[in-house]
Amino acid sequence: EIPQLNGNIKFEHVNFVYPDTGIQALKDVSFEIEQGQFVAIIGRTGSGKSTLANLIMRMYDANNGEITVDGAKLDGLNLNNYRSQIGFVPQEVFLFSDTIKNNIAFGLDQVTDHEINTAAKNAAVYHNIIDFELKFETMLGERGITLSGGQKQRVSIARALIKEPRMLIFDDCLSAVDTRTEEEILNNLSRVMKGKTSILIAHRISTIKNADKIIVLDHGRIIEQGNHTQL
Numbered sequence: 156e157i158p159q160l161n162g163n164i165k166f167e168h169v170n171f172v173y174p175d176t177g178i179q180a181l182k183d184v185s186f187e188i189e190q191g192q193f194v195a196i197i198g199r200t201g202s203g204k205s206t207l208a209n210l211i212m213r214m215y216d217a218n219n220g221e222i223t224v225d226g227a228k229l230d231g232l233n234l235n236n237y238r239s240q241i242g243f244v245p246q247e248v249f250l251f252s253d254t255i256k257n258n259i260a261f262g263l264d265q266v267t268d269h270e271i272n273t274a275a276k277n278a279a280v281y282h283n284i285i286d287f288e289l290k291f292e293t294m295l296g297e298r299g300i301t302l303s304g305g306q307k308q309r310v311s312i313a314r315a316l317i318k319e320p321r322m323l324i325f326d327d328c329l330s331a332v333d334t335r336t337e338e339e340i341l342n343n344l345s346r347v348m349k350g351k352t353s354i355l356i357a358h359r360i361s362t363i364k365n366a367d368k369i370i371v372l373d374h375g376r377i378i379e380q381g382n383h384t385q386l
């Protein structure tokens with residue numbers, strides 16, 4: 156068990172094959188993320204970026220090689236305790252037919268309006284929400300309104316941020332957000348995640364230019380890693 160996750164992640168010669176398809180999605184992947192780093196993972200479609208995030212979240216176990224978190228083997232950690240400390244925004248946004256408020260507060264027992272507002276502001280979706288007549292009580296889904304793709308992504312980001320996570324993983328969740336809004340979110344992240352690890356799977360150069368480390372994947376292999384000026 157990790158009482159407090161520091162967010163030091165190390166992969167050593169990790170291979171991963173999806174059991175159902177036999178596709179080898181990661182090949183001999185080694186890298187280290189230090190606590191507090193802002194890391195961008197880039198690469199073409201199908202290069203293994205989501206797989207990398209899924210392994211960090213321990214949705215799957217590596218076939219061989221070793222993944223350690225703060226020096227401890229990932230597969231020996233208490234999964235609930237570990238995941239509860241990570242703000243994970245998956246590529247596929249998942250929203251419920253419920254109010255915006257409950258969608259943001261999902262999985263948490265006690266949430267104040269102030270916390271909801273702060274998370275929405277940091278995810279740059281607050282102004283969209285208060286423009287709705289019922290504001291945070293607005294229903295989504297079948298019985299409610301439909302959000303735009305970018306709004307959905309930002310509600311999903313707010314859901315991750317309200318946990319005040321010790322580490323953040325964004326799987327390509329800024330794709331439907333315009334560059335100005337993206338910049339606003341990244342600025343907020345650099346403030347709220349200061350000293351904590353953030354891992355962003357990204358496409359645009361604008362997302363990654365301030366990264367401490369950029370990992371470039373190609374066909375499941377790391378072909379380059381370094382910062383923007385080194386690459």
Ligand code: ATP
Nearest residue numbers: 173175176178180199200201202203204205206207
């Ligand atoms: P994208 O940018 O399109 O999201 P990606 O870089 O995130 O792509 P992955 O989703 O990690 O790439 O996919 C890597 C490889 O693993 C691909 O060949 C893909 O088809 C395969 N793959 C991904 N998810 C699964 C799964 N759940 N089951 C089987 N194979 C999968």
